[in-house]
Amino acid sequence: MNLNDLKQKHANAEKLAMLTCYDFSSAKIMNRSAVDMILVGDSAAMVMHGENATLPMDIERMRDHVRAVVKGAPDKFIIADMPFLSFRQSIDAGMQAVKTLMQAGAHAVKLEAVDGHEELIQHIVQSGIPVMGHVGLTPQFINQFGGFKVQGKDRVSYDKIRADALKLQKLGCFSVVLECVPSELAQQITAETDLITIGIGAGSQVDGQVLVMHDMLGYPSAFNPKFVRHYLDVSNLFERAFNQYVEDVKKGDFPADKESY
Numbered sequence: 001m002n003l004n005d006l007k008q009k010h011a012n013a014e015k016l017a018m019l020t021c022y023d024f025s026s027a028k029i030m031n032r033s034a035v036d037m038i039l040v041g042d043s044a045a046m047v048m049h050g051e052n053a054t055l056p057m058d059i060e061r062m063r064d065h066v067r068a069v070v071k072g073a074p075d076k077f078i079i080a081d082m083p084f085l086s087f088r089q090s091i092d093a094g095m096q097a098v099k100t101l102m103q104a105g106a107h108a109v110k111l112e113a114v115d116g117h118e119e120l121i122q123h124i125v126q127s128g129i130p131v132m133g134h135v136g137l138t139p140q141f142i143n144q145f146g147g148f149k150v151q152g153k154d155r156v157s158y159d160k161i162r163a164d165a166l167k168l169q170k171l172g173c174f175s176v177v178l179e180c181v182p183s184e185l186a187q188q189i190t191a192e193t194d195l196i197t198i199g200i201g202a203g204s205q206v207d208g209q210v211l212v213m214h215d216m217l218g219y220p221s222a223f224n225p226k227f228v229r230h231y232l233d234v235s236n237l238f239e240r241a242f243n244q245y246v247e248d249v250k251k252g253d254f255p256a257d258k259e260s261y
């Protein structure tokens with residue numbers, strides 16, 4: 001799967017399904033699935049490392065997650081999140097961060113918001129690298145938003161998000177994530193741009209969807225956003241397996257002769 005395949009599907013009005021992935025073993029399973037693209041998200045800070053926000057993620061940890069996913073999912077289009085402030089210091093520093101992620105094997109980068117990094121976005125695009133934007137609930141702005149709150153509910157914020165999406169198109173982005181915004185706004189952006197719009201908590205009138213893999217598999221989470229659908233209950237499956245193993249060990253049932261040397 002490459003960018004042309006994705007654009008072809010978009011042109012054919014086929015919906016695109018993206019999931020996050022952060023590790024080698026999950027990536028191997030995802031590689032066998034029909035998932036259209038994989039996001040190595042900075043949500044790894046929360047999901048993999050137990051932080052309560054995405055701000056602690058840094059470029060070295062992102063690089064390691066990207067490498068693991070690239071090795072596990074060689075057939076997928078892989079997008080890497082630019083971590084907090086890695087694209088906010090200078091064009092030079094931003095391009096270093098992009099280089100790190102691309103040389104780790106990513107096929108595209110994603111960065112939050114637009115204001116103040118228009119030039120960097122252009123520079124990345126002109127360097128031959130597909131860029132995915134991200135507007136609405138941009139988690140790196142948690143301190144300004146005062147929490148993980150739906151954005152674009154009032155007129156000013158609605159118009160700002162819409163204008164930002166149009167700007168991302170002008171800057172050469174191929175796609176945009178619309179996170180936690182009213183469905184009407186997501187539908188409007190999808191209609192008035194050529195961007196591949198990927199929604200999360202943005203309704204169904206978009207070009208594709210993204211979910212955090214751990215959320216849809218039913219891993220325990222500190223929060224339970226309304227937009228998550230659970231396709232599996234791994235919490236219970238894991239817990240039952242863990243306890244079965246403990247029971248077998250305590251009874252002396254594990255290991256058996258065929259599991260011994």
Ligand SMILES: Nc1nc(=O)c2c([nH]1)NC[C@@H]1CN(c3ccc(C(=O)N[C@@H](CCC(=O)O)C(=O)O)cc3)CN21
Nearest residue numbers: 043046047139148149150212215221223224225226227
């Ligand atoms: N595991 C996980 N899943 C995610 O989807 C995710 C992360 N982590 N980390 C980064 C961001 C944070 N995200 C979040 C987190 C919480 C809500 C949430 O609790 N939303 C409220 C809406 C509040 C309102 O009405 O304004 C909800 O009840 O759905 C939404 C998005 C999405 N991203």
Ligand SMILES: CC(C)C(=O)C(=O)O
Nearest residue numbers: 020041042043081177
């Ligand atoms: C939720 C998606 C869009 C994301 O940015 C992430 O997982 O980091």
Ligand SMILES: [Mg+2]
Nearest residue numbers: 041042043081
């Ligand atoms: Mg992210």
